[in-house]
Amino acid sequence: MIETRYLTKVYKDLVALDKLSLTIDQGDIYGFIGPNGAGKTTTIRILATLLRPTSGQAFVCGYSVNGQAKHIRRKIGYVPDEFGVYEDMSVTEYLEFFASLYEITGKDRKRVIRDVLELTDLSYKKTAEVDSLSRGMRQRLALARVLIHDPDVLLLDEPASGLDPRARIEIRELLKELRNMGKTILISSHILSELSELCNKVGIIESGKLLFTGTVTEILSKVRSNEIALVQVREAPERAAAALLEHDLVIRAEVLADREGWIEVEVDKGADDVSFVTRLLIERSFAVLSIREQEIDLEEAFMQVTKGQVA
Amino acid sequence: MTGFPIFVRELVAYARRPRTYVFQSVFLALLVLVLIPLWPPSGQGRSGAEIAETGGLIFQFGGYLQVILLALLAPATTANAITLEKDKKTLDVLLLSDAGPFAIVWGKFLSRLFNLAFLLFLTVPLLFALLTLGGVGAKAIGVQFAILLAFAVFGAGIGVLLSTILHKTSSVLMVGYGILAAILGGPGLVEQLGLYSVPPGQYALGAAYASPLYDMIYLFRTSSFVATESFPLHWWVCPAWCLAGGLVCVTVAGFLLPYATSIDRILSFRTVFERFDAMTERALGIFRRKAPEGAPRPTVGTGNPIYWKETSINTIGRFRYWWRANLALLAFMGISYLAFKPMLGKIEFHKVTVAVLGGLIMLLLTVIAATTVSSEREDSSLILLATTPVECATYVKGKVAGILRNTMFLIALPFVHVAIFIGVGVIHPASFFLLMFAIPAAAATAVIQAIFVSLLFPTTLRAIMAAILILVLESALPLICCLPSFNLPMSCYFFVEPVGGLGQAFAATSQGNYLVAMGLAVVFSALTQIGFSVVIYSLISSGFDRYIGRAA
Ligand SMILES: Nc1ncnc2c1ncn2[C@@H]1O[C@H](COP(=O)(O)OP(=O)(O)OP(=O)(O)O)[C@@H](O)[C@H]1O
Ligand SMILES: [Mg+2]
Numbered sequence: 109m110i111e112t113r114y115l116t117k118v119y120k121d122l123v124a125l126d127k128l129s130l131t132i133d134q135g136d137i138y139g140f141i142g143p144n145g146a147g148k149t150t151t152i153r154i155l156a157t158l159l160r161p162t163s164g165q166a167f168v169c170g171y172s173v174n175g176q177a178k179h180i181r182r183k184i185g186y187v188p189d190e191f192g193v194y195e196d197m198s199v200t201e202y203l204e205f206f207a208s209l210y211e212i213t214g215k216d217r218k219r220v221i222r223d224v225l226e227l228t229d230l231s232y233k234k235t236a237e238v239d240s241l242s243r244g245m246r247q248r249l250a251l252a253r254v255l256i257h258d259p260d261v262l263l264l265d266e267p268a269s270g271l272d273p274r275a276r277i278e279i280r281e282l283l284k285e286l287r288n289m290g291k292t293i294l295i296s297s298h299i300l301s302e303l304s305e306l307c308n309k310v311g312i313i314e315s316g317k318l319l320f321t322g323t324v325t326e327i328l329s330k331v332r333s334n335e336i337a338l339v340q341v342r343e344a345p346e347r348a349a350a351a352l353l354e355h356d357l358v359i360r361a362e363v364l365a366d367r368e369g370w371i372e373v374e375v376d377k378g379a380d381d382v383s384f385v386t387r388l389l390i391e392r393s394f395a396v397l398s399i400r401e402q403e404i405d406l407e408e409a410f411m412q413v414t415k416g417q418v419a
Numbered sequence: 420m421t422g423f424p425i426f427v428r429e430l431v432a433y434a435r436r437p438r439t440y441v442f443q444s445v446f447l448a449l450l451v452l453v454l455i456p457l458w459p460p461s462g463q464g465r466s467g468a469e470i471a472e473t474g475g476l477i478f479q480f481g482g483y484l485q486v487i488l489l490a491l492l493a494p495a496t497t498a499n500a501i502t503l504e505k506d507k508k509t510l511d512v513l514l515l516s517d518a519g520p521f522a523i524v525w526g527k528f529l530s531r532l533f534n535l536a537f538l539l540f541l542t543v544p545l546l547f548a549l550l551t552l553g554g555v556g557a558k559a560i561g562v563q564f565a566i567l568l569a570f571a572v573f574g575a576g577i578g579v580l581l582s583t584i585l586h587k588t589s590s591v592l593m594v595g596y597g598i599l600a601a602i603l604g605g606p607g608l609v610e611q612l613g614l615y616s617v618p619p620g621q622y623a624l625g626a627a628y629a630s631p632l633y634d635m636i637y638l639f640r641t642s643s644f645v646a647t648e649s650f651p652l653h654w655w656v657c658p659a660w661c662l663a664g665g666l667v668c669v670t671v672a673g674f675l676l677p678y679a680t681s682i683d684r685i686l687s688f689r690t691v692f693e694r695f696d697a698m699t700e701r702a703l704g705i706f707r708r709k710a711p712e713g714a715p716r717p718t719v720g721t722g723n724p725i726y727w728k729e730t731s732i733n734t735i736g737r738f739r740y741w742w743r744a745n746l747a748l749l750a751f752m753g754i755s756y757l758a759f760k761p762m763l764g765k766i767e768f769h770k771v772t773v774a775v776l777g778g779l780i781m782l783l784l785t786v787i788a789a790t791t792v793s794s795e796r797e798d799s800s801l802i803l804l805a806t807t808p809v810e811c812a813t814y815v816k817g818k819v820a821g822i823l824r825n826t827m828f829l830i831a832l833p834f835v836h837v838a839i840f841i842g843v844g845v846i847h848p849a850s851f852f853l854l855m856f857a858i859p860a861a862a863a864t865a866v867i868q869a870i871f872v873s874l875l876f877p878t879t880l881r882a883i884m885a886a887i888l889i890l891v892l893e894s895a896l897p898l899i900c901c902l903p904s905f906n907l908p909m910s911c912y913f914f915v916e917p918v919g920g921l922g923q924a925f926a927a928t929s930q931g932n933y934l935v936a937m938g939l940a941v942v943f944s945a946l947t948q949i950g951f952s953v954v955i956y957s958l959i960s961s962g963f964d965r966y967i968g969r970a971a
Pocket of ligand 1: 119120122124142143144145146147148149150151189
């Protein structure tokens with residue numbers, strides 16, 4: 109659905125994008141992560157046919173951004189990182205205005221607008237003036253706007269920035285719904301927890317270079333060195349820890365001072381999983397109350413990747 | 420002085436911009452271009468007295484020209500001083516800094532005034548060259564300079580004040596130009612309309628005290644007045660109040676700055692229009708068809724969405740009772756006839772009225788059209804349009820049609836006026852036809868060229884300034900070649916002719932010839948304007964994507 113080949117953008121003497129190549133398939137939710145000034149917005153604007161690449165190619169729905177921009181515009185919905193809202197327009201008028209720009213008329217338009225308002229939970233605001241909406245509502249309205257013409261591809265530049273946690277969760281739910289509708293979504297964000305739950309693929313970009321692209325599991329396994337498990341025993345955690353340390357695959361076992369009966373166990377990469385820890389403890393007749401694997405989250409992965417720790 | 424950092428920052432910013440120098444060069448070039456043709460050739464059969472007279476003339480016209488250029492430039496240099504900060508939401512940050520409101524307004528005012536004054540000083544060598552011709556005294560030069568400088572202070576001060584209390588840069592400019600035009604031209608208009616007359620041999624002191632332009636006229640044409648008192652002694656009255664007025668404006672702006680955002684909400688054109696709307700609605704209640712509360716805005720429908728937005732969302736388009744408001748305008752015109760009753764039989768009155776209307780039409784259309792794209796750019800909604808498949812033709816046609824529809828009544832006004840007085844038997848019927856060719860073509864050209872300019876320039880202020888500059892340059896076209904309607908006020912003035920004597924102004928020409936000549940000229944002019952518009956449209960469409968910020 110989206111493909112870039114050696115995409116390069118140079119602003120005067122600043123290389124904002126450096127031979128960026130990525131592929132996003134139909135139905136993917138692609139999370140685009142990178143620090144400030146990494147080139148996320150630049151990439152998205154090129155895909156949205158607002159910027160011309162200095163060199164390289166980019167294709168959206170099979171159309172090239174060089175020369176076939178017209179076709180692309182009907183296929184994409186773009187939410188810029190910052191955008192104005194018209195003064196003096198009601199929510200319905202705003203959507204009608206954009207619908208008519210996509211030449212959606214008559215009954216279709218009424219139906220579509222009703223649908224997108226419902227989808228974005230804005231129906232109750234449909235007569236409100238656009239500039240009276242709160243920030244979260246505006247973001248939702250922006251999403252409603254790009255859904256009007258039922259685009260195949262959504263390009264969302266930090267759609268959740270500046271939102272409170274609640275609104276953020278709402279946006280996330282909305283995006284999940286869109287994912288279920290089979291849309292291809294490219295979404296940039298700083299807030300990683302948001303992406304890890306939503307996306308099936310991520311790309312990490314820094315200084316215009318794509319450092320990593322792949323599925324979420326891939327990146328996690330790539331940055332992960334040893335697995336960490338947390339075990340809770342009913343009594344004598346010190347002895348349990350000592351017992352665990354005798355095992356070849358256990359590198360470290362520490363009793364957590366602040367949590368009753370909990371032990372943090374670092375297990376070598378070679379182990380298939382951490383189940384042997386339970387087995388071992390039960391064999392030594394410790395009462396195991398619970399065990400769980402500690403997730404390495406995207407945040408950690410991001411920090412490691414952007415520090416250049418992944419080859 | 421804590422405002423000093425702001426002053427320095429702004430000054431440095433100005434000095435860095437290449438545009439500053441372009442501006443100064445254009446200003447000088449304009450002056451020189453206009454004055455050079457007047458410059459007397461030396462030697463050959465011209466007496467010293469003749470040369471001195473020409474020198475005096477150049478000096479006078481240079482002075483008038485500078486007053487008018489200053490009237491255009493002074494409010495513009497300060498118009499966005501505060502509005503821009505409000506737009507970018509940086510005003511609060513500025514106010515929270517150590518500087519304080521007075522330092523902010525003074526810093527901005529002085530830095531911009533500095534640039535204006537610099538422009539004036541650029542003309543000094545030119546003035547001293549004039550001294551060599553004779554006919555101008557050093558004192559006169561000094562006095563003129565003082566008048567100009569004080570007027571610059573006033574214009575810039577008004578700009579700062581309006582920028583503080585109004586929301587949009589375009590509103591600031593419109594109101595500012597309105598005020599300055601009233602000050603400069605008011606006394607003359609009042610006299611032209613015959614509301615008072617100055618007996619020969621006397622000065623209209625009021626006019627000279629109020630208007631820098633008149634101050635200069637009286638100062639330099641003392642010979643055409645029989646001096647009953649020595650007027651030049653009082654030349655300082657006008658610059659004195661200009662200076663004081665400008666400084667007061669800035670000080671008041673400083674007082675109001677902390678409340679700027681709430682004031683501009685109260686004073687916005689929108690609110691004023693809405694009040695006016697409600698008022699006319701009440702006044703014209705008989706025409707009411709349904710309850711005012713429920714009157715919905717027209718929906719987008721199947722037509723051009725840009726047209727819809729222009730006519731039902733934007734400030735002027737917001738008039739829900741648009742035609743009623745216009746009816747009120749017509750009623751106002753009718754009432755004003757009563758006030759001018761003694762004048763209605765005189766052709767000069769009609770000439771001036773139609774010319775003023777013509778000027779208003781051109782200025783208003785230019786400002787509205789020049790704002791239309793750049794305001795979308797400034798509130799960054801243009802980018803949203805750019806990602807839709809909207810085409811150049813839809814966009815431009817929607818804009819042009821919308822603007823013309825919004826101002827339709829204003830454009831019709833001179834026709835209504837002329838038609839009435841043709842009926843009464845004061846104005847020659849041919850005038851109507853001449854205007855029919857002149858006004859619509861001129862109006863359409865003004866709109867499309869201003870749209871073009873506003874596509875090219877990133878800010879409203881620059882777009883408006885550039886569009887007005889084009890208008891000013893075009894208004895010189897009738898002098899160079901026979902394209903009368905490029906200067907609409909002037910052509911209106913000449914086209915409105917009395918029943919008895921078409922072409923009195925050209926007494927030497929016979930009547931029939933005059934009509935044919937004028938008719939041909941105005942048709943030729945209209946065709947040129949249409950051709951010009953077509954060229955501009957093709958320029959717009961060839962670069963449309965780039966102008967609105969699209970890649971391909
Ligand atoms: N119009 C421009 N002219 C010059 N440089 C630009 C322009 N737009 C962006 N840049 C530069 O290009 C680089 C990439 O910017 P971009 O906006 O793509 O970053 P980003 O990843 O979106 O950052 P953020 O997370 O802050 O939104 C930055 O260094 C920026 O300064
Ligand atoms: Mg960005």
